Amino acid sequence: xxxxxxxxxxxxxxxxxxxxFPLWSSLYLKEFMPHFSSLYNFCRTVDNxxxxxxxxxxxxxxxxxxxxxxxxxxxxxxxxxxxxxxxxIEQYELPITxxxxxxxxxxxxxxxxxxxxxxxxxxxxxxxxNPVGRLVLIILGYNLTKLNEYSDKICTGLQIxxxxxxxxxxxxxxxxxxxxxxxxxxxxxxxxxxxxxxSDGYRNLIQFxxxxxxxxxxxxxxxIQNLKGTQQIPIALFIKSGRKILNQIKKVEFDTLNHRPxxxxxxxxxxxxxxxxxxxxxxxxxxxxxxxx
Numbered sequence: 001x002x003x004x005x006x007x008x009x010x011x012x013x014x015x016x017x018x019x020x021f022p023l024w025s026s027l028y029l030k031e032f033m034p035h036f037s038s039l040y041n042f043c044r045t046v047d048n049x050x051x052x053x054x055x056x057x058x059x060x061x062x063x064x065x066x067x068x069x070x071x072x073x074x075x076x077x078x079x080x081x082x083x084x085x086x087x088x089i090e091q092y093e094l095p096i097t098x099x100x101x102x103x104x105x106x107x108x109x110x111x112x113x114x115x116x117x118x119x120x121x122x123x124x125x126x127x128x129x130n131p132v133g134r135l136v137l138i139i140l141g142y143n144l145t146k147l148n149e150y151s152d153k154i155c156t157g158l159q160i161x162x163x164x165x166x167x168x169x170x171x172x173x174x175x176x177x178x179x180x181x182x183x184x185x186x187x188x189x190x191x192x193x194x195x196x197x198x199s200d201g202y203r204n205l206i207q208f209x210x211x212x213x214x215x216x217x218x219x220x221x222x223x224i225q226n227l228k229g230t231q232q233i234p235i236a237l238f239i240k241s242g243r244k245i246l247n248q249i250k251k252v253e254f255d256t257l258n259h260r261p262x263x264x265x266x267x268x269x270x271x272x273x274x275x276x277x278x279x280x281x282x283x284x285x286x287x288x289x290x291x292x293x
Contacts, residue, residue, distance in 0.1 A: 029234065035092070035139050038085040043102060043132060045081070050106030051173060057110045065103050072096045092139050098131035109175070114190075118179045118212075122156065129159035140231050147226055154220035154238060160213045161242045164206060164249055167256045168196055178209065196257040206254035210246045214291040217242050224285055236275050236286045244271065246291075 029036070049060045067080060076086040088094065105128035115121045133151035137143065163170065163177040170177055171194050183189070186205035193202075217239045224232045224239075241263065248261030263271075278285050 029230065032139055034084065035088040036136070038082070038088050039132070039135060039139075042082055042085050042099070046102050046106050050109035052110075054110040058107070061103055061107055061110075065100065068096055068099050068103070071099075088139070094135055094138055098135050101127045101131045113175050115177060115179050117181050121160070121177060121179055124177075125156040125159045126152070129155040140227070142227070147223055150220045150223035150226070152220075153216045154223065154235065154242075157213050157216035157220065158238060158242050160209065160216070161245045164209055164213065164256055165245055165261055167193065167206075168258070168260065171196070171257075178205065182208065193257065198255045198257045202257065203254040206249065206256055210249055210254070211291050214243065214246055218288045218290075221286055221288055230279070232285050233275055233279055236278075237271060239286060240271050240275060241268075243289075 046061065046064060049057045049064075051057070052060065064082075067077075067082070070076070071086060071089060076083065076090075080086065089096075105124060108124060108127065112124075115124065130152045133155040134148050137147060137151055160177075167176075167178065176183075176190060176193055178188075178193070180190075182205060183193075186208070187201045188199070188205050192199065220239065224235050227235060244263055244267065245261060248263065249256060252259040252261055275285070
């Protein structure tokens, strides 16, 4: 499969993904689309391997990590399914360490089913989510510590919003990403989550997590003002989409054990249109906003 065919495949995968966050639009970031598409393919692939049986997942992740080690030595195989990505790595001098973090996160998914504290969960997000944002910033032309910090807040917020949205799905895989210390605080047991039994305590727990996640998005907003031109649009969209998911969780009264909050195609389209209009006519694309309880 040649590069153009692979890029088309990656774009097709992006369109059919089950996640609700609007992805990169070729309308305003056309020159970057091939690079984002190949990066996306890598992330989806390793993420899928993290959901396999531990023995099979480990074998597949080992194979990818061996390939990554070869990349660090300047060895790239044209037969690799990630060959398009290796061209992006060379062009933008992307750090191999960020890709290895993504591998580590999915190794963790194969074996770790619980997180004792919120800090433990944040450590996981530093491996599973934050590397993606940092790689995207480098492709866009930025590699500043402060901007990475803003990006980390957004990426971690999106990861946690996804966890809150997918509590039932993750529990069916035997995983609970809600910190055990928080569950204890609200008198929610692991058994209750595994059996999808909602309670007032569970609703209060999810509301607590939603409010904390919302604040992460607020702390990431300054990233937008530091980006050039249309580069601001996708970042604003990610934050708006994350906020929308959190609002959808509120609409189901925080019962994510029996309801999976989603964003319809119509809402996604509306978000894109409104964001572009705001970009064209407003001085500030997105503002810090307090969570409305």
